[in-house]
Amino acid sequence: MTQVRTRFAPSPTGFIHLGNIRSALYPWAFARASQGVFILRIEDTDVERSTQAAVDVILESMQWLGLDHDEGPYYQMQRMDRYKQVLAQMLEQGLAYRCYMSTAELDALRERQLAAKQKPRYDGTWRPEAGKVLPPVPEGVQPVIRFKNPIGGSVAWDDKVKGRVEFSNDELDDLVIARPDGTPTYNFCVVVDDIDMKITHVIRGDDHVNNTPRQIHIFRALGHEPPVYAHLPTVLNEQGEKMSKRHGAKPVTQYRDDGYLADAVVNYLARLGWSHGDDEIFTRAQLVEWFNLDHLGKSAGQFDETKLRWVNAQHIKMTPDEQLAPLVQEQLARLGFNELGALPLVRAIGLFKDRCATTVELAEWLGMYFVAPTPSAEDIAAHVGDAVKPALVALRDKLAEIAWDKASIAAAIKATLGEHGLKMPQLALPLRVLVCGRAQTPSIDAVLELFSREAVLARLRGV
Numbered sequence: 001m002t003q004v005r006t007r008f009a010p011s012p013t014g015f016i017h018l019g020n021i022r023s024a025l026y027p028w029a030f031a032r033a034s035q036g037v038f039i040l041r042i043e044d045t046d047v048e049r050s051t052q053a054a055v056d057v058i059l060e061s062m063q064w065l066g067l068d069h070d071e072g073p074y075y076q077m078q079r080m081d082r083y084k085q086v087l088a089q090m091l092e093q094g095l096a097y098r099c100y101m102s103t104a105e106l107d108a109l110r111e112r113q114l115a116a117k118q119k120p121r122y123d124g125t126w127r128p129e130a131g132k133v134l135p136p137v138p139e140g141v142q143p144v145i146r147f148k149n150p151i152g153g154s155v156a157w158d159d160k161v162k163g164r165v166e167f168s169n170d171e172l173d174d175l176v177i178a179r180p181d182g183t184p185t186y187n188f189c190v191v192v193d194d195i196d197m198k199i200t201h202v203i204r205g206d207d208h209v210n211n212t213p214r215q216i217h218i219f220r221a222l223g224h225e226p227p228v229y230a231h232l233p234t235v236l237n238e239q240g241e242k243m244s245k246r247h248g249a250k251p252v253t254q255y256r257d258d259g260y261l262a263d264a265v266v267n268y269l270a271r272l273g274w275s276h277g278d279d280e281i282f283t284r285a286q287l288v289e290w291f292n293l294d295h296l297g298k299s300a301g302q303f304d305e306t307k308l309r310w311v312n313a314q315h316i317k318m319t320p321d322e323q324l325a326p327l328v329q330e331q332l333a334r335l336g337f338n339e340l341g342a343l344p345l346v347r348a349i350g351l352f353k354d355r356c357a358t359t360v361e362l363a364e365w366l367g368m369y370f371v372a373p374t375p376s377a378e379d380i381a382a383h384v385g386d387a388v389k390p391a392l393v394a395l396r397d398k399l400a401e402i403a404w405d406k407a408s409i410a411a412a413i414k415a416t417l418g419e420h421g422l423k424m425p426q427l428a429l430p431l432r433v434l435v436c437g438r439a440q441t442p443s444i445d446a447v448l449e450l451f452s453r454e455a456v457l458a459r460l461r462g463v
Contacts, residue, residue, distance in 0.1 A: 004036025012054035019235035019243035142180035160230035259358030331363035373437025
């Protein structure tokens with residue numbers, strides 16, 4: 001059986017967003033599910049728009065999401081000699097030809113065709129045919145090289161997403177495969193790369209559907225059968241437009257900085273165009289175990305940040321506290337808390353994580369252990385009335401004397417309630433407001449235990 005070989009082939013002409021990276025996730029998952037090979041290829045032939053910074057963001061985004069490649073990254077600009085070798089071979093075998101039609105002539109041809117309500121296309125002036133006399137070669141014109149597209153009939157393939165797709169060959173003119181300066185064009189380079197890299201499955205966005213018939217013809221002209229194609233529907237943004245930088249898409253790495261877990265983003269993105277029954281939350285290992293091309297969705301997926309936050313919250317709950325600790329520590333450092341002091345970070349994460357959708361929110365909760373919060377005037381007025389102050393003073397005195405652990409703190413609170421005839425919320429709410437800066441927290445004895453005794457007493461001194 002042929003080994004599965006897939007590829008992700010981004011153009012480094014702008015930052016990579018979630019809509020782009022899904023075209024890496026699916027071929028990665030398919031290669032992993034099939035014990036195949038996943039290749040990274042950087043299509044950087046658009047020299048004016050390609051940047052090293054964009055390449056770096058692609059590599060960084062894939063590394064963060066754990067989309068590890070087995071080969072590459074290959075760079076098309078480093079393969080120019082190979083492309084020129086194939087161009088020369090195609091000219092020699094009569095699969096391609098030089099075309100000397102100038103830009104002005106092409107423009108005039110296009111105008112005539114539009115005026116006649118015809119589809120604009122190259123008319124084959126320089127295409128050599130048996131018995132045809134070609135025009136004299138004009139002086140000073142650098143030719144393009146065109147591929148001899150088959151005439152008549154059609155080209156078709158069975159797409160793993162779209163089903164049977166067919167194009168009439170008469171709709172396709174003779175494609176330019178090298179520019180006047182000799183540099184090869186996109187559709188040509190892709191085919192040479194896919195042949196050389198032995199790609200078996202091309203999983204990419206459906207904006208490439210119109211390129212596919214041309215690429216299939218070049219494959220066959222070069223004596224190779226094309227790979228299996230799966231053209232993925234577009235990812236839409238929350239407004240229903242195609243996700244793009246112009247329409248507010250964020251770089252993939254922004255989600256890392258915003259406190260999302262890589263496994264949660266992979267889970268969410270996988271479900272944005274593929275499904276395994278009704279499973280909403282799954283691990284990376286489950287994705288690899290389940291993934292196939294038969295359950296790719298046929299309609300556009302719509303990004304929903306609220307849903308992504310929910311998925312992330314589920315993954316935070318599932319992730320061991322020890323694994324979350326370095327991520328939360330990074331977020332604490334961003335907030336300016338570089339020294340953790342005596343805070344047992346892993347235990348603190350375990351206490352607060354069920355309330356949080358991101359590691360940023362977790363770090364914000366834990367900020368109260370480093371800097372005394374300023375309770376709002378509304379919370380003070382609502383919860384810290386004169387009637388409860390004697391109980392708070394009595395509790396403070398007890399807390400100064402006891403062993404500093406959860407059970408002893410709980411016992412001190414319970415004794416204070418009994419002495420002052422109060423119910424738990426009447427004491428716990430003002431205690432939370434003064435120590436934590438907010439009226440809602442997890443169990444107050446567990447929260448207080450993670451503070452130093454001195455910090456708690458200091459925050460209750462103003463009562």
